[in-house]
Every structure is written in C-alpha cells, then in structure tokens.
Amino acid sequence: QLQLVESGGGLVQAGGSLTLSCAASGPTFSTYIMGWFRQAPGKEREFVAAINWSGSSTYYADSVKGRFTISRDNAKNTMYLQMNSLKPEDTAVYYCASDRAGTPPRTSGAYDYWGQGTQVTVSS
Secondary structure: OOEEEEEOOEEEEOOOOEEEEEEEEOOHHHHOEEEEEEEOOOOOOEEEEEEOOOOOOEEEOOOOOOOEEEEEEOOOOEEEEEEOOOOHHHOEEEEEEEEOOOOOOOOHHHOOEEOOOEEEEEEO
C-alpha cells in the first residue's frame, strides 16, 4: 500500500520561495507518475505540476510555469516542488499524488494515491 507524506508548507511573503517535499513509501510501480495539485477555499482542486519516473517528462499549469520547478530523487523516493516568486493566488492546500504508468498527468481524478495535503499561505 503506497503512502505519501508531504512536508514544507508554511507561510511566506509574496515574492518569496518555498520548497515542498513528498516522500513515498510502498510499491515503486505506484510512483511512475507523480504530481502536485492544489485547492483553495471555495475552488476546485487544480493541477500544478507532474513528473514521470525518469524526469524526462514534466508538466506545468500555465499559472505556475516559469516560477515552479518539479523534480524527484528516486533514490530517496521523494518528489519536490520548488516554488519561486510566490503570489497570493498561490495560497492553497497543496496535495501530492502518485499513480502507475498510463495515468493522464494533468487529471486529478486519474490518480489513485494522495497525500494529506499541506497548507501554503502567501501574504501580500
């Protein structure tokens, strides 16, 4: 049974940076595709970024492209989201997600495994 544990959320001022981590434990085949999603109060959960096993394919929402960088260290079974130039509209609960190969990377409903979520708050 795959489990995902997130860390790194917190409060940061606009223009600042924050790095989120997602540590996976369990079957490796369940972490072929990993991604980040976020949900702000009153809004639907939205795609942020995703990455395949080798890191050869990355995907970003237009709203974060150029500011966020997704990466993974398979030796540590950990995925990262480096967030720079943060804006108040980035404020949300950020969720780590993972699944087997073949999962559409931008589609939240396609992922089988989820972390508990970590709060990111960006003050103006």
